[in-house]
Amino acid sequence: ACSQKKARNAALHPLWQSPLTIPGGTRQSPINIQWRDSVYDPFLKPLKISYDPTTCLHIWNNGYSFLVEFDDSTDRSIIIGGPLENQYRLKQFHFHWGAINDWGSEHTVDSKFYPAELHLVHWNAVEYPSFEDAVMEGNGLAVIGVFLKLGARHEGLQTLVDALPAVRHKDTVIEFDVFDPSCLIPSCPDYWTYAGSLTTPPLTESVTWIIKKKPIEVDEDQLEAFRMLLFTSDGEEEKRMVDNFRPLQPLMNRTVRSSFR
Numbered sequence: 346a347c348s349q350k351k352a353r354n355a356a357l358h359p360l361w362q363s364p365l366t367i368p369g370g371t372r373q374s375p376i377n378i379q380w381r382d383s384v385y386d387p388f389l390k391p392l393k394i395s396y397d398p399t400t401c402l403h404i405w406n407n408g409y410s411f412l413v414e415f416d417d418s419t420d421r422s423i424i425i426g427g428p429l430e431n432q433y434r435l436k437q438f439h440f441h442w443g444a445i446n447d448w449g450s451e452h453t454v455d456s457k458f459y460p461a462e463l464h465l466v467h468w469n470a471v472e473y474p475s476f477e478d479a480v481m482e483g484n485g486l487a488v489i490g491v492f493l494k495l496g497a498r499h500e501g502l503q504t505l506v507d508a509l510p511a512v513r514h515k516d517t518v519i520e521f522d523v524f525d526p527s528c529l530i531p532s533c534p535d536y537w538t539y540a541g542s543l544t545t546p547p548l549t550e551s552v553t554w555i556i557k558k559k560p561i562e563v564d565e566d567q568l569e570a571f572r573m574l575l576f577t578s579d580g581e582e583e584k585r586m587v588d589n590f591r592p593l594q595p596l597m598n599r600t601v602r603s604s605f606r
């Protein structure tokens with residue numbers, strides 16, 4: 346069995362070879378969201394999102410996903426309200442996806458995977474001097490998760506998809522200087538929220554997750570565009586960037602709250 350685990354482990358992207366869990370972790374992500382076990386919290390506020398499209402900087406293939414990064418030196422792109430005590434600044438967004446449409450998301454709903462999941466990463470610039478500091482604090486980060494499902498072509502996403510061939514290899518960057526990521530967030534206000542962690546190293550337990558109930562629709566060509574990216578650098582043997590999601594983690598002593606009945 347242990348040799349099987351070693352073999353399975355070797356098949357994982359280097360990022361996910363052991364240790365898959367961190368010792369002593371009590372609030373790890375992602376998790377399965379069991380709809381019927383989530384608890385409606387009438388005190389949860391609506392989430393307020395205000396992004397300035399000109400804070401968009403570039404797209405970067407970091408060898409695990411592609412990040413769209415923002416100028417986070419001021420409070421021009423922020424979220425506030427929802428489960429949050431204060432406002433959080435947008436730093437970057439990225440996606441997780443599968444090799445095929447049957448899986449790819451990090452979170453699941455009633456054990457159902459979506460083909461992909463968007464993460465908009467924000468940090469608490471009210472209490473901490475930098476993103477790197479906030480990553481180490483229990484209330485340091487707030488990540489909005491949006492599920493992607495197969496359906497109609499998403500026009501807002503297409504401008505991003507058109508730029509992906511330029512960042513096919515790890516450590517390539519392309520300027521991307523006007524984009525409003527709120528076009529990727531469903532207008533339905535409903536969300537679940539729980540206390541969790543980063544899903545890539547350092548896996549720190551610093552994330553207030555805000556998972557939108559409604560998915561956005563993208564079409565097959567747009568998902569295929571994600572799958573033609575590479576984990577590998579130019580000149581290395583090509584490895585397609587697919588299945589870049591972390592396995593589900595135990596809920597342990599946590600309750601998922603919903604903003605809706």
Ligand SMILES: Cc1ccn(O)c(=O)c1
Nearest residue numbers: 464466486488543544545
């Ligand atoms: C900060 C960070 C890093 C990786 N991932 O997947 C996240 O969702 C957030």
Ligand SMILES: [Zn+2]
Nearest residue numbers: 439441464544
């Ligand atoms: Zn993520």
